[in-house]
Amino acid sequence: MIDPQADTLLQTMRANARAMPDDTAEWLRGYRAQLDGLPQFQGPAPDIDVVDTTGPGGIVLRAYRPRPGVLPTVLFCHGGGFVAGTLRGYDIPLRWLALRSGWQVVAVDYRVAPEHPYPAGPDDCRAALRFLGDGGLGADAGRLSVAGDSAGGLLATLLAREAGDLRLALQVLLYPNTDLRQDTPHASRPEFDGTVIRLPELYRSLALYLGATDRTRPDVSPLLAPDLSGLCPALLITNEHDPLRDEAEAYGARLRDAGVPVEHERMPGMIHGALQYGAVVDAGDRLITRVADALRAA
Template sequence: MALDEATAQFLKQLGEAGSSPLHEMTPAAARTMYTQLHSLSGQGPPMARAEDVTIASEDGASFPARVLTPTTAPRGVVVYYHGGGWTVGGIDDVDAVGRQLAERTNCTVVLVGYRLAPEHRFPAAPSDAYAALCWAGAALPGQPIVVAGDSAGGNLSTVVARRARDDGGPAIDLQVLIYPATDCDLDRASYHDPANQLLLDRHAMVWFWDHYVPDPAQRADPDASPLRAVDLSGLPPAVLVLPEHDVLSEEGEAYAERLRQAGVPVRLQRADGQMHAFFPLVGVLPGSAAALARVAESIDAALRVRSARGHV
């Protein structure tokens, strides 16, 4: 299936604007471009409370987070990690989609502003991601927890889910992995498919990895490439959202299959006609709204299962 009409028109407008390819930009320029792109989503719905906090990481550094509480009686917590190749992006860029998710699920959404490469290379991002999960578990006790993220944020969601299992961290009821980066192999067929060279292409992924984990040997670490983890058993149920046109599509499929083989319940949501990076573009791409609705339904179903078991 070809790209849907809205996405094709969106990419045409970006092309007419004449911006440079991401891999030719400096990190500072790429961050400005990323913010401008996501500002098109506008403002999300009002919250009962929106609070910016600072969280301490494991190495003594700190990073920002935003706590979006939709009502006076939220039913759970979604810890959300933004995309951007571990190099660009921040909590402001996903504020609109975070608010939408909070409103649709009646869950408090914690947007995590983990430290970015190349100023803070691997393993700063996964360390911050896990610190944010632990903070949420302590600051918002007694509520079911969902970890979620898109692209690099999906990668971090897998990492914190596995670490929570291994280190006795906060219990996670669901992991929502939206076109996650799961492996450092950039020569899968999906990376070379001409139909996938869109907003994110192979050149951009090379650029991201070079900034995030410049040592090729270190990229095989499961905290960088979760697909290479030896044991994926005992992890929370997973929802994977995979767009049709994405250089990461094969590693997403492979990770879903590894989870299934390990006995983890997996629900795969395919987004026909969509491209990588579509999810946070609420108000811009209709496909984003449709995927957001499906994700919200999956979170609602997970919370209802937990409630039926008498945990809430």
């Protein structure tokens, strides 16, 4: 059963949804506008020090700083199917995350497809993490973590696997994509098709992002990575009513099998995108606190 507050929100989304246009450019404009409208479900923005800077290669980084000085820092990669998502769309929940955790939260405005297909987005996130590892934005290189939701959760898995000498404290994976193959055994995809994520839109966005790229590559489908041993601890959050649920939970199982400490919570009754709904769905606000608690303990 869907959480009643989430169901009310879902019905609003469905009432405002349009049929997917055949024209890719028209669809992309509408999809991006839809994601940019999510702040209406997030409430007023709390006051915090916000610093925008240009990182390596011209990447825009936005830092939410709960206090001055050198700070433990989490790099956040936004969702959006690798074709959408902006700093604005995540501004309010990331403000709350920084205030509740005491960690600096740095959002990376990585490049998206089709203007910048794979591997532009992953490359931007890699560069942003290296920048923080070198002490950029007052980050404490000894207390770094990575986080992301949906497509950004996949990018966070990539950063955790490639961290090398950085020795990350935590990887926060919020209902991540982990398998970008279209033909998969994950039953939650057809079961919850249309519950926020519509599969035709998912597959269109992945085609724009990947083109002819081999979808079994570990940096494309982390679920298929041959070795996950030695990674930092993970907080994995999944939603009961989410097309991405099964692939995310399969990745969590693979992490555990590789000896990685994993805290997993499946949010009962919840739908994809919980982080974005804090003002209208109580579970979305609780999710921010859950992540903040994990960061404080890391």
